[in-house]
Amino acid sequence: xxxxxxxxxxxxxxxxxxxxxxxxxxxxxxxxxxxxxxxxxxxxxxxxxxxxxxxxxxxxxxxxxxxxxxxxxxxxxxxxxxxxxxxxxxxxxxxxxxxxxxxxxxxxxxxxxxxxxxxxxxxxxxxxxxxxxxxxxxxxxxxxxxxxxxxxxxxxxxxxxxxxxxxxxxxxxxxxxxxxxxxxxxxxxxxxxxxxxxxxxxxxxxxxxxxxxxxxxxxxxxxxxxxxxxxxxxxxxxxxxxxxxxxxxxxxxxxxxxxxxxxxxxxxxxxxxxxxxxxxxxxxxxxxxxxxxxxxxxxx
Amino acid sequence: xxxxxxxxxxxxxxxxxxxxxxxxxxxxxxxxxxxxxxxxxxxxxxxxxxxxxxxxxxxxxxxxxxxxxxxxxxxxxxxxxxxxxxxxxxxxxxxxxxxxxxxxxxxxxxxxxxxxxxxxxxxxxxxxxxxxxxxxxxxxxxxxxxxxxxxxxxxxxxxxxxxxxxxxxxxxxxxxxxxxxxxxxxxxxxxxxxxxxxxxxxxxxxxxxxxxxxxxxxxxxxxxxxxxxxxxxxxxxxxxxxxxxxxxxxxxxxxxxxxxxxxxxxxxxxxxxxxxxxxxxxxxxxxxxxxxxxxxxxxxxxxxxxxxxxxxxxxxxxxxxxxxxxxxxxxxxxxxxxxxxxxxxxxxxxxxxxxxxxxxxxxxxxxxxxxxxxxxxxxxxxxxxxxxxxxxxxxxxxxxxxxxxxxxxxxxxxxxxxxxxxxxxxxxxxxxxxxxxxxxxxxxxxxxxxxxxxxxxxxxxxx
Numbered sequence: 001x002x003x004x005x006x007x008x009x010x011x012x013x014x015x016x017x018x019x020x021x022x023x024x025x026x027x028x029x030x031x032x033x034x035x036x037x038x039x040x041x042x043x044x045x046x047x048x049x050x051x052x053x054x055x056x057x058x059x060x061x062x063x064x065x066x067x068x069x070x071x072x073x074x075x076x077x078x079x080x081x082x083x084x085x086x087x088x089x090x091x092x093x094x095x096x097x098x099x100x101x102x103x104x105x106x107x108x109x110x111x112x113x114x115x116x117x118x119x120x121x122x123x124x125x126x127x128x129x130x131x132x133x134x135x136x137x138x139x140x141x142x143x144x145x146x147x148x149x150x151x152x153x154x155x156x157x158x159x160x161x162x163x164x165x166x167x168x169x170x171x172x173x174x175x176x177x178x179x180x181x182x183x184x185x186x187x188x189x190x191x192x193x194x195x196x197x198x199x200x201x202x203x204x205x206x207x208x209x210x211x212x213x214x215x216x217x218x219x220x221x222x223x224x225x226x227x228x229x230x231x232x233x234x235x236x237x238x239x240x241x242x243x244x245x246x247x248x249x250x251x252x253x254x255x256x257x258x259x260x261x262x263x264x265x266x267x268x269x270x271x272x273x274x275x276x277x278x279x280x281x282x283x284x285x286x287x288x289x290x291x292x293x294x295x296x297x298x299x300x
Numbered sequence: 301x302x303x304x305x306x307x308x309x310x311x312x313x314x315x316x317x318x319x320x321x322x323x324x325x326x327x328x329x330x331x332x333x334x335x336x337x338x339x340x341x342x343x344x345x346x347x348x349x350x351x352x353x354x355x356x357x358x359x360x361x362x363x364x365x366x367x368x369x370x371x372x373x374x375x376x377x378x379x380x381x382x383x384x385x386x387x388x389x390x391x392x393x394x395x396x397x398x399x400x401x402x403x404x405x406x407x408x409x410x411x412x413x414x415x416x417x418x419x420x421x422x423x424x425x426x427x428x429x430x431x432x433x434x435x436x437x438x439x440x441x442x443x444x445x446x447x448x449x450x451x452x453x454x455x456x457x458x459x460x461x462x463x464x465x466x467x468x469x470x471x472x473x474x475x476x477x478x479x480x481x482x483x484x485x486x487x488x489x490x491x492x493x494x495x496x497x498x499x500x501x502x503x504x505x506x507x508x509x510x511x512x513x514x515x516x517x518x519x520x521x522x523x524x525x526x527x528x529x530x531x532x533x534x535x536x537x538x539x540x541x542x543x544x545x546x547x548x549x550x551x552x553x554x555x556x557x558x559x560x561x562x563x564x565x566x567x568x569x570x571x572x573x574x575x576x577x578x579x580x581x582x583x584x585x586x587x588x589x590x591x592x593x594x595x596x597x598x599x600x601x602x603x604x605x606x607x608x609x610x611x612x613x614x615x616x617x618x619x620x621x622x623x624x625x626x627x628x629x630x631x632x633x634x635x636x637x638x639x640x641x642x643x644x645x646x647x648x649x650x651x652x653x654x655x656x657x658x659x660x661x662x663x664x665x666x667x668x669x670x671x672x673x674x675x676x677x678x679x680x681x682x683x684x685x686x687x688x689x690x691x692x693x694x695x696x697x698x699x700x701x702x703x704x705x706x707x708x709x710x711x712x713x714x715x716x717x718x719x720x721x722x723x724x725x726x727x728x729x730x731x732x733x734x735x736x737x738x739x740x741x742x743x744x745x746x747x748x749x750x751x752x753x754x755x756x757x758x759x760x761x762x763x
Contacts, residue, residue: 054428246526246527248733262729268403
């Protein structure tokens with residue numbers, strides 16, 4: 001069959017006439033996105049500027065909900081704890097994920113088996129795994145509690161001590177995030193040709209140098225996606241924190257997402273919940289922008 | 301070399317456009333479309349011949365859950381006999397979400413008919429307006445009402461002259477103790493403590509290191525201090541009332557838990573852990589069930605403060621009492637005994653599930669009839685969620701004249717409900733959090749309570 005080829009300009013020229021049709025085809029999707037994605041966000045924003053009494057009377061209060069939260073000691077603690085949660089989770093699980101990903105991409109016996117069981121923490125429902133963790137740190141019969149007692153020589157009621165309660169939440173989150181991060185990074189690392197590493201070895205690069213000059217730059221896009229996903233998941237995580245500590249002792253583990261849940265669904269203050277939602281969105285956006293900037297800068 | 305995919309794309313571009321072909325659907329896809337359309341239509345069509353009963357559902361409650369489900373099914377069957385033309389749809393909800401769901405659904409225009417509600421939250425329901433007055437529906441005579449009005453919870457159900465809920469039963473709390481442990485330390489198992497000082501003295505004797513490793517194996521007194529509203533309801537409030545204070549003032553509509561009595565209550569509770577060392581620190585974490593129910597049955601605590609009437613079945617199952625669940629004239633205590641919490645009278649917390657009718661119901665009268673069917677006293681005794689009887693005449697039956705049930709009767713009669721604030725959960729949360737801060741961070745009781753009280757009042761004073 002004779003081959004005919006179109007030049008790019010010819011293709012563009014032929015498509016230009018069909019632009020209105022293309023927009024018409026896109027319209028349903030755009031409408032759906034506007035309806036399901038943007039309208040709830042606008043509705044949340046609108047709610048955050050209002051105050052609804054329990055009897056259902058709504059009045060416009062401007063930025064008063066924001067003023068209240070930003071001047072509140074409890075909210076500042078919620079924000080700090082959310083940031084701490086994200087930073088500790090990523091700070092610990094990311095290096096571990098690179099190590100485990102490099103092991104998984106090596107041709108070793110049992111790799112396939114490990115690749116499958118690695119996903120187990122990810123498959124378990126967060127509330128279920130939180131309850132498992134709660135039993136593990138139980139002061140009477142929990143193995144982690146007993147281990148800590150052996151190490152420190154003191155009995156610790158882990159969920160009743162602010163430091164250990166937060167540490168338990170972070171540890172649980174690392175346990176859950178690690179498989180996802182590992183598999184994603186392993187996928188990226190598997191795409192790097194082995195010849196690159198062999199060439200680097202010939203040039204005298206050690207494992208650390210190979211990681212810095214080859215693995216990290218060549219898995220940047222995977223890293224960005226992993227960072228974004230885990231950051232947003234961690235920021236929005238209310239269920240595991242609630243199941244583990246309910247934000248206690250005191251407010252010492254009450255992260256922003258949990259506060260949002262409590263205000264909206266326990267205290268039934270949907271306006272304050274919406275305000276917290278918008279602030280949480282802003283924190284998430286700040287993370288997104290900074291990750292994108294860092295990646296773009298390094299690419300330049 | 302061209303990539304095979306690229307070749308295919310070019311071929312698609314260059315080929316003459318074929319005549320548009322109709323997409324062929326497989327037979328099963330028609331079936332799926334039909335089912336989806338039918339289910340969509342059935343969702344959008346209001347069911348005018350079916351009553352919806354929204355009730356609590358706790359699948360993890362073991363045998364108690366099975367009994368609750370059986371009771372619901374029996375009552376539905378009894379109602380169907382009375383009104384065969386009306387079906388009943390059951391809607392299940394978690395105990396701590398049912399009230400918020402009811403209110404949120406009301407705001408969203410989603411109707412329910414009969415709903416179970418919490419008396420502590422009836423004041424909030426009253427402000428939201430999602431429940432209707434039951435008086436015109438029940439149309440009771442004074443004698444019928446007096447069957448229920450002896451229960452202190454009755455006041456909680458009546459707000460602004462409206463009857464928003466009918467108590468299904470009565471739940472209250474007492475102290476439970478291990479008679480065998482009393483014997484082991486030389487205490488008379490038939491003479492439980494009667495004052496707070498005696499309680500502390502007994503608890504000190506009962507706190508023991510059994511294996512000599514320097515660690516306490518049995519704690520004298522279990523009191524719950526975890527991060528939930530149970531801390532406020534069960535541990536703090538009885539002591540606050542005992543010392544003459546109240547958490548919320550009905551006239552000024554302000555929180556008052558940081559009063560002198562509140563400080564005394566907190567200091568008493570803190571001393572149990574740090575001064576007398578009779579209560580374990582792990583009471584600060586976990587759930588109310590873990591700290592009181594399981595710890596007592598596992599013999600980690602000798603006396604349990606705040607033992608609920610919903611746990612009578614658990615004692616019976618463990619063989620620690622006999623003939624109490626279901627109640628019989630032979631009811632007796634074996635390994636476990638109970639006594640009234642040694643605070644002044646009117647210091648027990650009393651509540652129960654209440655039955656209400658949703659404002660958006662299309663069937664208020666039939667909902668009222670259904671409530672009357674649900675309140676049938678003989679069958680209510682078979683539902684663990686309903687608790688102890690709320691009708692006075694039932695308490696006069698021989699099976700409730702045993703010493704075991706007389707303690708419970710006294711506890712209900714002299715009990716107190718929670719304050720009727722529309723922000724009860726926030727109030728309970730503020731106190732529980734303050735208490736945890738004081739216990740964990742060892743902050744001064746007075747200033748911490750005042751700080752939390754001020755925060756609460758800044759948001760909710762005056763309601």
